[in-house]
Amino acid sequence: MTTAAANSSVPSGALVTGEFSFSAANFREIAEIAKTEAGIDLPQSKATLVYSRLAKRLRALGIDTFSEYCETVRSNESERDSMIAALTTNVTRFFREGHHFEHLRSAILEPLAESARRGNRVRLWSAACSTGQEPYSMALTVLSVIPNAASLDVRILATDLNPHVIAHGKNGQYQKEELRDVPPNLRAKWFEPVPGDNRDALKIADDARSLVSFRQLNLMGTWPFSGPFDAIFCRNVVIYFDRETQSMIWNRLTRMLRQDGALYIGHSERISGPASSMLSTDGITSYRRKSSQSS
Structure with a gap:
């Protein structure tokens, strides 16, 4: 299944500049995992959001780069769950709607x-x-x-x-x-x-x-x-x-x-x-x- 996140037109350089290195390849891998694991569709326009949500996970784990984080997510089911949880929003209240x-x-x-x-x-x-x-x-x-x-x-x-x-x-x-x-x-x-x-x-x-x-x-x-x-x-x-x-x-x-x-x-x-x-x-x-x- 092809998604916007996996489109070949995504540039190969850094998508977001900040505390951690976050490349187009890192984004594509995270987007693919999110799609495979939970059906979440992440277009490239969400790159800044993905960075800000997951930077907290990198700090919590003491990881320096998104490349290392991707390796962790690939090998650790618990962290895959944590990644998906970080990428979704839990907005709720009693008797909403x-x-x-x-x-x-x-x-x-x-x-x-x-x-x-x-x-x-x-x-x-x-x-x-x-x-x-x-x-x-x-x-x-x-x-x-x-x-x-x-x-x-x-x-x-x-x-x-x-x-x-x-x-x-x-x-x-x-x-x-x-x-x-x-x-x-x-x-x-x-x-x-x-x-x-x-x-x-x-x-x-x-x-x-x-x-x-x-x-x-x-x-x-x-x-x-x-x-x-x-x-x-x-x-x-x-x-x-x-x-x-x-x-x-x-x-x-x-x-x-x-x-x-x-x-x-x-x-x-x-x-x-x-x-x-x-x-x-x-x-x-x-x-x-x-x-x-x-x-």
Whole structure:
């Protein structure tokens, strides 16, 4: 697969001048690894961004050149993960794009509530969960509709490529200022003080935490689960991919939805490829899998 980062017109000299030597060859290698490992498309216009993000890794590792760093990344899987994490942005907050959670509540959860109380399964997926605010917002939305969800067959899968943000999410602790978008009634009911001296932090309550299972997952790799999901959040992820990869991801996600299940995407993203014929618009960047489509 040819990308802009691998185009032969990229000059052979230094791309960015600074503390570390960063050549066009270094950029091409980093771009190729990012594409192979995580589907991330890095055009040459991102060279300065790549340099600034990864210079921190060089300093942390005590490495003097990007050529040496590339050798490290080739031979060290852990550092490849750290490199990919550095190149992606984990911008998140509780109830970001609030209309998605309103849709989840009214269009998905309320119609499923009685079925869930009878013991039937409900499955939701946060496909790029970052530090946990998105899946916990999903959990709080579930609990606002089904208060005893923790005792029922209701579960939320939370996945991300970055193991560091997964660990943060599992911990479930957030500074009070991070909870400003949580409705006061939900904040009072589902968050509690953190034991110890950290008075500025709150921890999400056990019943809410128990709904969410965190796992590291590369969306470009194998998905070790089969669904179907009643709703999937995959927001501001495919913007890192080229068009072909975007179409592939949309197709895989859509096929993970039950008939009439919901897919929520980022405000700057657009559905493309085979998924376009399998989904119908159902609100702002909200889609439903058409019930007439077979799996």
